[in-house]
Amino acid sequence: MRLLSPADRQKLDPSDDDLFYAYPRLVTHVDDAFIAQLTDLFRERLQPGSRILDLMSSWVSHLPAEMEFAWVEGQGMNAEELAANPRLNRYFLQNLNKSPRLPLPDQDFDAVLITVSIQYLEYPEAAMAEIYRVLKPGGQVIISFSNRMFYQKAIARWRDNSDLGRLKLVKSYLDSAGFTEIETVVRPSSLGALWQRLGFLGDDPFYAVLARKGA
Numbered sequence: 001m002r003l004l005s006p007a008d009r010q011k012l013d014p015s016d017d018d019l020f021y022a023y024p025r026l027v028t029h030v031d032d033a034f035i036a037q038l039t040d041l042f043r044e045r046l047q048p049g050s051r052i053l054d055l056m057s058s059w060v061s062h063l064p065a066e067m068e069f070a071w072v073e074g075q076g077m078n079a080e081e082l083a084a085n086p087r088l089n090r091y092f093l094q095n096l097n098k099s100p101r102l103p104l105p106d107q108d109f110d111a112v113l114i115t116v117s118i119q120y121l122e123y124p125e126a127a128m129a130e131i132y133r134v135l136k137p138g139g140q141v142i143i144s145f146s147n148r149m150f151y152q153k154a155i156a157r158w159r160d161n162s163d164l165g166r167l168k169l170v171k172s173y174l175d176s177a178g179f180t181e182i183e184t185v186v187r188p189s190s191l192g193a194l195w196q197r198l199g200f201l202g203d204d205p206f207y208a209v210l211a212r213k214g215a
Contacts, residue, residue, distance in 0.1 A: 013152035021077035034204040050110035056117035059084040100126035119154040128177035138215040146204040170209040179211035
């Protein structure tokens with residue numbers, strides 16, 4: 001199912017993503033308040049001893065330190081970042097915009113995570129279909145984002161949208177792939193959108209979309 005037009009998928013910087021992500025960025029791309037909310041959400045929704053796939057991962061997965069998982073698999077674009085992530089049992093490099101098919105078996109994971117990276121997917125429909133495939137029946141996906149981004153690498157449909165419009169967009173991605181029990185977590189910045197547009201800095205807004213593969 002095609003949710004986006006060719007124009008929707010365009011990026012301001014059309015150069016090869018492999019080049020853009022070749023340099024390691026060992027920093028966090030959201031503030032501490034966002035990270036705390038995300039870790040709390042993982043603590044609430046993920047089960048100890050489960051198998052986790054961290055898609056579009058980096059040097060930190062923001063998983064609760066006290067929770068032990070059977071396996072955490074990471075996929076990303078920079079080997080140095082992934083090698084520095086202490087929560088990953090294994091990782092692999094893959095550009096999902098070039099090749100969305102994951103080298104993973106069917107129904108192998110209990111949960112799939114995409115953290116502050118969904119805005120860069122040019123073919124999110126294909127990525128959601130792959131997430132659906134690798135999840136076990138009843139498995140869940142958790143997609144989180146704020147209003148920060150590498151602006152030149154986000155797709156046009158994301159760049160030109162509002163925060164709530166982006167929330168609806170992610171929901172449509174999941175719905176198109178057959179996910180059910182889609183829910184959202186919405187915690188806007190304490191300053192509000194108007195003040196942020198005027199240039200005042202506040203805490204990052206926190207948004208998450210969660211869904212399950214039918215049993």
